[in-house]
Amino acid sequence: MAATKASKEQKYDxxxxxxxxxxxxxxxxxxxxxxxxxxxxxxxxxxxxxxxIGAFTIVDGHTVSGEDVGNNFxxxxxxxxxxxxxxATELLQELNSDVSGNFVEESPNKLLxxxxxxxxxxxxxxxxxxxxxxxxxxxxxxxxxxVPFLVCKSYGLIGYMRLVVQEHSVIxxxxxxxxxxxxxxxPFAELKNHIQSYDLDSMDKKDHSHTPWIIIVAKHLERWLSxxxxxxxxxxxxxxxxxxxxxxxxxxxxxxxxxxxxxxEEAIKNVNTALNPTKIPSTVEDLFNSEECNDVTSQTPSxxxxxxxxxxxxxxxxxxxxxxxxxxxxxxxxxxxxxxLQNVYREKAMQDAAAxxxxxxxxxxxxxxVGYSTYIANRRCRCLGKNxxxxxxxxxxxxxxxxxxxxxxxxxxxxxxxxxxxxxxxxLMLRSVDRFYQQHSRYPGVYNYQVxxxxxxxxxxxNSLLQEYSLNVNIKDDYIHEFCRYGAAEPHTVxxxxxxxxxxxxxxxxxxxxxxFNNTFIYNAMSQTSATLQL
Amino acid sequence: xxxxxxxxxxxxxHRDGGCDxxxxxxxxxxxxxxxxxxxxxxxxxxxxxxxxxxxxxxxxMDTIDLSNLNRQFLFRPKDVGRPKAEVAADFINSRIPxxxxxxxxxxxxxxxxxxxxQFHIIVCGLDSIIARxxxxxxxxxxxSYEDGVLDPSSIIPLIDGGTEGFKGNARxxxxxxxxxxDCTLELYPPQINFPMCTIASMxxxxxxxxxxxxxxxxxxxxxxxxxxxxxxNPEHIQWVFERAQERAxxxxxxxxxxxxxxxxxxxxxxxxxxxxxxIAAACATEVFKIATSAYIPLNNYLVFxxxxxxxxYTFEAERKENCSACSQVPQDLQFxxxxxxxxxxxxxxENASLQMKSPAITTTLEGKNKTLYLxxxxxxxxxxxxxxxxxxxxxxxxDGQELAVADVTTPQTVLFKLNFxx
Numbered sequence: 001m002a003a004t005k006a007s008k009e010q011k012y013d014x015x016x017x018x019x020x021x022x023x024x025x026x027x028x029x030x031x032x033x034x035x036x037x038x039x040x041x042x043x044x045x046x047x048x049x050x051x052x053i054g055a056f057t058i059v060d061g062h063t064v065s066g067e068d069v070g071n072n073f074x075x076x077x078x079x080x081x082x083x084x085x086x087x088a089t090e091l092l093q094e095l096n097s098d099v100s101g102n103f104v105e106e107s108p109n110k111l112l113x114x115x116x117x118x119x120x121x122x123x124x125x126x127x128x129x130x131x132x133x134x135x136x137x138x139x140x141x142x143x144x145x146x147v148p149f150l151v152c153k154s155y156g157l158i159g160y161m162r163l164v165v166q167e168h169s170v171i172x173x174x175x176x177x178x179x180x181x182x183x184x185x186x187p188f189a190e191l192k193n194h195i196q197s198y199d200l201d202s203m204d205k206k207d208h209s210h211t212p213w214i215i216i217v218a219k220h221l222e223r224w225l226s227x228x229x230x231x232x233x234x235x236x237x238x239x240x241x242x243x244x245x246x247x248x249x250x251x252x253x254x255x256x257x258x259x260x261x262x263x264x265e266e267a268i269k270n271v272n273t274a275l276n277p278t279k280i281p282s283t284v285e286d287l288f289n290s291e292e293c294n295d296v297t298s299q300t301p302s303x304x305x306x307x308x309x310x311x312x313x314x315x316x317x318x319x320x321x322x323x324x325x326x327x328x329x330x331x332x333x334x335x336x337x338x339x340x341l342q343n344v345y346r347e348k349a350m351q352d353a354a355a356x357x358x359x360x361x362x363x364x365x366x367x368x369x370v371g372y373s374t375y376i377a378n379r380r381c382r383c384l385g386k387n388x389x390x391x392x393x394x395x396x397x398x399x400x401x402x403x404x405x406x407x408x409x410x411x412x413x414x415x416x417x418x419x420x421x422x423x424x425x426x427x428l429m430l431r432s433v434d435r436f437y438q439q440h441s442r443y444p445g446v447y448n449y450q451v452x453x454x455x456x457x458x459x460x461x462x463n464s465l466l467q468e469y470s471l472n473v474n475i476k477d478d479y480i481h482e483f484c485r486y487g488a489a490e491p492h493t494v495x496x497x498x499x500x501x502x503x504x505x506x507x508x509x510x511x512x513x514x515x516x517f518n519n520t521f522i523y524n525a526m527s528q529t530s531a532t533l534q535l
Numbered sequence: 536x537x538x539x540x541x542x543x544x545x546x547x548x549h550r551d552g553g554c555d556x557x558x559x560x561x562x563x564x565x566x567x568x569x570x571x572x573x574x575x576x577x578x579x580x581x582x583x584x585x586x587x588x589x590x591x592x593x594x595x596m597d598t599i600d601l602s603n604l605n606r607q608f609l610f611r612p613k614d615v616g617r618p619k620a621e622v623a624a625d626f627i628n629s630r631i632p633x634x635x636x637x638x639x640x641x642x643x644x645x646x647x648x649x650x651x652x653q654f655h656i657i658v659c660g661l662d663s664i665i666a667r668x669x670x671x672x673x674x675x676x677x678x679s680y681e682d683g684v685l686d687p688s689s690i691i692p693l694i695d696g697g698t699e700g701f702k703g704n705a706r707x708x709x710x711x712x713x714x715x716x717d718c719t720l721e722l723y724p725p726q727i728n729f730p731m732c733t734i735a736s737m738x739x740x741x742x743x744x745x746x747x748x749x750x751x752x753x754x755x756x757x758x759x760x761x762x763x764x765x766x767x768n769p770e771h772i773q774w775v776f777e778r779a780q781e782r783a784x785x786x787x788x789x790x791x792x793x794x795x796x797x798x799x800x801x802x803x804x805x806x807x808x809x810x811x812x813x814i815a816a817a818c819a820t821e822v823f824k825i826a827t828s829a830y831i832p833l834n835n836y837l838v839f840x841x842x843x844x845x846x847x848y849t850f851e852a853e854r855k856e857n858c859s860a861c862s863q864v865p866q867d868l869q870f871x872x873x874x875x876x877x878x879x880x881x882x883x884x885e886n887a888s889l890q891m892k893s894p895a896i897t898t899t900l901e902g903k904n905k906t907l908y909l910x911x912x913x914x915x916x917x918x919x920x921x922x923x924x925x926x927x928x929x930x931x932x933x934d935g936q937e938l939a940v941a942d943v944t945t946p947q948t949v950l951f952k953l954n955f956x957x
Contacts, residue, residue, distance in 0.1 A: 067558035478572035500812030517844035
C-alpha cells in the first residue's frame, strides 16, 4: 500500500507541483464521460487518463471504420468492426492502471430517450463531434442536473470548444502576476509596531544595509505623509520625488560617495508595488454584491457561505479590507530581519483567517448546518484568506440560451465580424455546417464530387442562419468554399491540439483550481491563432 | 525530448500491402487533393494516393524515469530505465502500421552534418536552450550560398517546441531566411541563481537552505565518498533534505520539504500532459504544412498559456541583423587595446545576445594557430589562464584581428573581429 502511494507520488510528481495533493485527490475522485471516441475524443481522454482521473466512461454507438483508425491513435486496424467505445477503452485503459475505464455501446440519443439520468453521475460530460440537435438535448439534461458539459469539435483545420456550466467557483485561481499584499498604505497594528521597532538612523552599517526594503519604504512613507498632509505620493512626479527621498537615505562614505546599499536600491525599484493601495478588487466586490452571497440559506453552496464570511470579515475586523494574504516577496535582508517581518504578515494572516472561520461558523449555525469540522474550516479558511483577492465565479450560459433567437449574443457576433477574418467567422461556419447536416443528413463536401455543388448549398445555410438571427454580417465566399473543402475531416493534429486544451479545462472544472474559459474557444490551425468568445 | 526527421513520401515510395485499408487516409486526402482559397501559393492538388510510408529518426540521450509517465504516453512502468528513443520507436512502429521510426540513443551532438543533411524537416522538443542553439547552429552550417545567394534546397526547416507547466511555445525556423534561435536569445532570460552570500550567511527562504546543503555542505562532508550529488538518487536527496532542515531550523525558516528539496536540486520544471499535447500538436501541424505545402507555415512564433482561460499569441520574430549564429557577418568585438582578455571572456558569457557557457578563444598570430584561453581541458586551462590577466595588446592582438570562438552553444566556431576603441 505504501509502495503504491510512494510510486504514485513519484509518477505524478511533475503535476503535483502545479495542483497539489488536494488537486490530485479531486482528480482521482472524478468520473468523466466522453461521448464519441473519435480522434478528438480519445486525445482529450488521453490527457485525463495520464494524470490519473478516477474513472472514465465512453458512450459511443458507432462501429469502428477504416477511416476511424486512420486518424485515431487509440484504435488499431484490429478494431475495425468492433464497437468504437469498447475498442478505444482498451487502448486508453492501458495508459494508466490507476484509472478505471468503462464503456457503453450506445448512442447518446438512445440514452437520452431511455435513461437521461444516466448522465447525472458524472463530474463532467465531454461531447465530441456531435450534431447540434444532440448537443441541445444533452444541454437540457445536464443543465438541469448541474453537470458541467464541454462540447468539442475538430472540423478541418478549425477547433471548437464550448463550456456549459451554471456556476463554477474558484478559490485557488493561481494568478500569474498577482500584486503583493503589503498594506503599507494602511499598516495593521502589528505591522505598525514592527516598523516602529526600527530606528534607521541609529543602526550600524551592517544592519542598515540589511534592512528589508518594506521597512525602508514604510519609514520614508511615514515621514512623507507627515510632510504632505497625510497624502501619499500619487502621480509620477510625486513618486519620483519619493524615490529620490529614499535615495537620500542611503548612507554616505566619508568622501560623500554613497555606500553600496542594495536594499535601498530594491526599495526604490519597488516604490510602485509598495504604494499600491489596499483595495478590494472589483471582481470580489461584484461577488459580495451578488444575491447568493447576501441571501444565505440552508441550500446555499459552501463557496457562497465562505464568501459571505469573507464579506462579513471585511465589514468588521477587516475595516473595509480583505484578510491579509500573509506572503511577502524575498528581499535583501539578514535572516532574522526578514523572518521577523515575514512572521508579522503570517501571523496576521492566520488571525484574519481565524476571524473568517468564526464568521463561517456563525453563518452555518444561522442556517442550521452545525457540526462542520473545525479543523477543515480552519485549513480551508487559511486557503480562503490567502486567495481572497483572487476569488472567481465563472458562469457559462446554456446552449439553449446561445441558440435562442431571443437571447443570442448579437452584439458579440456583429462586433467581432467588423473584422471579417476574425475567428468569429469560423463559429458562424460551424453553425452553418450544422444546419447543412440537419437539412441533408450529411456534412458538406465529404466526397470530391460533392464539393462544388455543396458550396452553393452551404451558402444557403449560411444565409438562413444569418437571417434567422438577424445578423447583419458578411461572410466571405472563401470561408464557405474552405468549409466544403474540409469535408468534415478530423485531422489528427487539430484533434490533438483540442485534446490538450479541453483536457486542461476539464481538469480546471474537476479541481476548482485555475480559471476555465468563458465560454467559446476557437482554434485556427491555418494561422495558429485562437480566440475566446462569450456567446 | 524526442526529435523527428521526417521524409514524407508524398511522391511515391513503398507500399506495404498490410499497411493500407479502406478509408485510412480520408482525414488527410482532402487537404492534398482539393484546391482551396487559403492554400500555399505553391500548392498543387494531387489525386495520387498518399503512400503513407514515413521515415522518422528519433534522437534522445535519456532513459525513462517514473516521473515521465504522467505525460509521456509512449512509455509504461515496465519501460523505466530503458532508452526513450528505443521505447518510443517500438511503440509507434507497432501501433502505426507502415510507419518506420529509427531510434538513436545518443546526444544530438554525437552526430555531424552528414547525419542531419539527410532530413527534410527537423522537429525539436529539447529541454535546454544550449541544445536548441546547437541544433540551430548545425542547420545554419548546412546552408550553401552561391555568389552570396542562399540556395533554398540547402534549407532544412526547424520546428521547435517547448513547455513549462501551463505555458508553451512553438516556432518555425527556416535557417538563413527567418529568425533563428539565436536571433531571439533575449526572449530567454538567463537563469538566475541565488547569490552566494545569501546562501552562505543570510538564508531567508527554504530554497536558500537547500542550496547551502547542495553547494557547500555536500562537497565538504562528502557523505557518499567521492560521488557527486545525483539528483535522481533518493538517498542523496534525503541527505540534502535533512541538512537543509537543520539549517532552516537554525534560522527559523519554515517550508523545507522533500518535494521542494528535489525540485531545487534537480531544477525541476512542473509538467503536465495537456500543455505538451497542445504544443506537440501545433508543431505537428507545421510539419504537415511544410511537408505538403498545403498551407503557409506559421510565421513564425506561437505562445500559449492556459492558466486563466486559454491564451495564444502569434507573432513574427524578427531576424537580428548581426546575429552571432545566422548573420554570416563576423561579430564585432569593441574593446580598448588595454582591456584584459578576462574582459572579453566576461562579455562573451554575460552579453544577452551571446550567452556563451565556456568559450574557447583562438586566433592566428604570425601565421600560427594560438589558443588564447580554453576552459574545458584542464591542462590547457592551466597553461592559458595567465592570458586572462594580460591586455589584448600584450597578447599581440591588433585592430581588426579575427578571433575564433568555440562553445557548447554552437557546433561551429563563431568568428569575431576585434575593433580597438580609444
